[in-house]
Amino acid sequence: MTQNKMEVKDFSFTYKGAAKPSLRNINLPIERKKVTALIGPSGCGKSTLLRSMNRIHDLYPGNKYEGQIMLHTEDEGHTDILTLKKENDFIWLRQTVGMVFQKPTPFPMSIFDNIAYGLRLQGEKNKAVLQEKVEKSLKDVALWKEVKDRLNDDARGLSGGQQQRLCIARVVALKPEVILFDEPTSALDPLSTLAIEEMIFELKQDYTIAIVTHNMQQASRISDYTAFMYLGELIEFDTTDNIFTAPKKQQTEDYITGKFG
């Protein structure tokens, strides 16, 4: 088994109709069962890169991908996800590489159904199994105690922090291999943020994680590796310790010390 779960190789990305690429020649390994943070000033392409890794971009046709993004699955499969074309392959990819968004996105249904939705898509029909998996994933995100008595209530009635944990539970329930987080705490209060950070730390035992964040402390607290991006390029990639204590590039140092960005 390779050390790397995903590998972005010579990757460039151009939005439909854009004059020049938003990402140029990105090379980035995502190590297995580690947390990799993507940092950089606004507009540098962090979300664009993350959203390429489960090809959620393909909701909007006409974008151009160049290079390779390899996904090494637990069953020893090796796939360049940029070659996927069929709807079924996308469904497989997205259930293998899950994603959590910046704003909590509870579906307009009960708490239970929010989590069961993806499981049912996977073909799970057995009530008892659904029940069990919903409970398990709610426990994984430390939400079970708070919601166990109101699983049939509308999920939109939860607080923002609870909603975000629910969205993470929804992804976790599908047992993906990778989870992508795009600024998952930027819409939350400090306490909810802390709860989610702790959870990500726990999730690392079972999942490979990539997270975009604007919060330097957050990156240094929870990640093992950090990639610094600037204007569509990957400037520096290293262990988080090195990036924050001994960056090799001037631009990286300027950014983490708050000189720009």
Next chain:
Amino acid sequence: MRLFLNKAFLVLSTLTAILGLLFLGWIIVTLVSKGMESLTPYIFTHDLVDNGIRNLIWGQIVLAGLATVFGIPIGVLAGVYLQEYGNHTKYADFIRDLSDVMMSAPSIVIGTFIYAIMVIPMGHTNGWAGIAALFVMMLPIVVRTTDDMLSLVPTELREAGMAIGASKYHVIMHIVIRAAKVGIMTGLILAFARIMGETAPLLYTSGSTIYMETDLSQTYPAMTVSIYNLATMPDEKLVSLAWAAALVLTLMVLGLNLLGRYIIKEKR
């Protein structure tokens, strides 16, 4: 100064709200006082030929109801297409503009148009023509409400659905429409209430008759049209019956609105 403006604005908006309610109250009081006399159980069990309004209520509900039965699925599907599939294409923009134009088309024009294509060839007014006219009135309202309500659903919700492996169709059917459900339902009820009270599109299309009718290829009873006819009669009793019919119609439309609100509240 700020405080003053604030106060002034509050007073002004309260006054206009009261003014609006006052007119609504005035209308209802007038209808009740003028229609009360004729408003007896008798009129609900007899047709207009016997000085009742049973056939009119029946006719109005059938015409508006069938227009809705056709209008809702077609309109909702078109709205879904505009927002979820064709969005930002020239074709969708064109359909949107067209709907807006149709929505502001005077209803008498729609009535005349249907008259030309469905009444003249048949040789006489008929129920289907009335349904068609109401359908044409209703369709753009349903299309645009659906379109607008779907546009309020955040993109992230669609992306989140796709991100856990749902197909686009599945996301639309099970997440997006559900998220917009309350708004769409409100729109549908308002559209139905709107065509319930229309006269002009029915005037030359369904016409109206004093008899009970179940064959839609014949001239069909329409309450609004008959109210118009009765109100211009010299006979005091018939005018009073027109007031009673107007009162019943108002209560039906009002009841529809309230029902809509109630359902929406329950479903929330």
